[in-house]
Structure formats: structure tokens, C-alpha cells
Amino acid sequence: xxxxxxxxxxxxxxxxxxxxxxxxxxxxxxxxxxxxxxxxxxxxxxxxxxxxxxxxxxxxxxxxxxxxxxxxxxxxxxxxxxxxxxxxxxxxxxxxxxxxxxxxxxxxxxxxxxxxxxxxxxxxxxxxxxxxxxxxxxxxxxxxxxxxxxx
Numbered sequence: 001x002x003x004x005x006x007x008x009x010x011x012x013x014x015x016x017x018x019x020x021x022x023x024x025x026x027x028x029x030x031x032x033x034x035x036x037x038x039x040x041x042x043x044x045x046x047x048x049x050x051x052x053x054x055x056x057x058x059x060x061x062x063x064x065x066x067x068x069x070x071x072x073x074x075x076x077x078x079x080x081x082x083x084x085x086x087x088x089x090x091x092x093x094x095x096x097x098x099x100x101x102x103x104x105x106x107x108x109x110x111x112x113x114x115x116x117x118x119x120x121x122x123x124x125x126x127x128x129x130x131x132x133x134x135x136x137x138x139x140x141x142x143x144x145x146x147x148x149x150x151x
Contacts (some may be wrong), residue, residue, distance in 0.1 A: 016058050017085055041073035042120070061123040068116035079105050110139050 045066050083102060089095050117136075122145045124132060 037077045038070065038073045041070055045069060048132070048135055051131050052124065058123050060122050065116045065120040068112055072112045075105075076109060 031104075049062060049066070080104075083098075086098075089098055121129060121132065
């Protein structure tokens with residue numbers, strides 16, 4: 001169990017670090033209005049909304065889902081900048097604390113996405129659920145081609 005937690009933690013930190021490669025965009029030391037992670041999230045959500053053909057009756061549920069994910073994308077953007085900007089602590093305990101912080105942030109992200117999806121999914125009809133299952137991919141930092149059974 002401890003090894004699995006360590007592996008998951010390492011992946012979480014590496015994901016944050018990987019996202020940071022494209023995440024930190026500043027103008028004169030200030031954040032842009034629409035950082036890359038937020039723009040990517042908005043683009044993917046717009047494409048998903050179009051593919052789902054959200055009805056007026058479903059709009060409120062969709063708006064809640066979209067709002068939660070867009071807000072979390074902004075949090076990820078800031079977390080990546082903080083992670084990369086802070087440097088790695090010199091001590092083992094400091095590095096472990098930083099790793100734990102990254103894991104906690106990653107867990108909060110997954111919880112937000114899961115809760116938002118659980119609120120939206122039952123509102124969708126069977127055809128929309130099939131589209132959602134096919135189109136929605138939550139893989140922070142995933143940049144390579146698809147793997148496994150995905151097509």
C-alpha cells in the first residue's frame with residue numbers, strides 16, 4: 001500500500017511539473033487573463049458540450065460541471081507555477097512535504113472532477129452518456145498518443 005501511494009504521489013508531482021512546462025505564462029510578472037491550462041480546458045469543454053448537444057433542461061447541470069472544471073483549471077495553473085517557482089527543498093523532509101502538498105492538490109482536483117461528473121451524468125440521456133464516456137478524458141498532463149483499449 002505504501003509503495004502504491006508513493007508511486008501515485010510521484011506521478012502526481014510529475015504531472016504538476018509536466019503541466020508546468022507549458023503552464024507559466026506571465027506578462028510583466030502578472031498572470032494572463034486566460035492561461036494555457038484554462039484555455040485548453042475551456043476549448044475541450046466547449047467541444048464536449050457541442051458533442052453532447054445539451055438541452056435547455058440540462059443547461060443548469062452543464063453550467064455547474066463546466067464552472068467546477070474551469071475553476072479547478074485555474075487552481076492547477078497556479079499550483080504548477082507555485083511548484084515550479086518555489087524550487088525543490090534541500091532536505092528530504094522538505095521534499096516529502098512538497099510531494100505531499102502536490103498529492104493533496106491532485107486529490108482535490110480528482111474529487112472536484114468526480115463530484116462535478118456525478119452531478120452531470122445522471123441528467124444526460126443514454127446517447128449523451130455514451131458520447132460523454134467516449135469523449136471525456138480526464139488525464140492531467142497527458143501529452144502522448146492514446147494507450148491501452150482507447151481508440
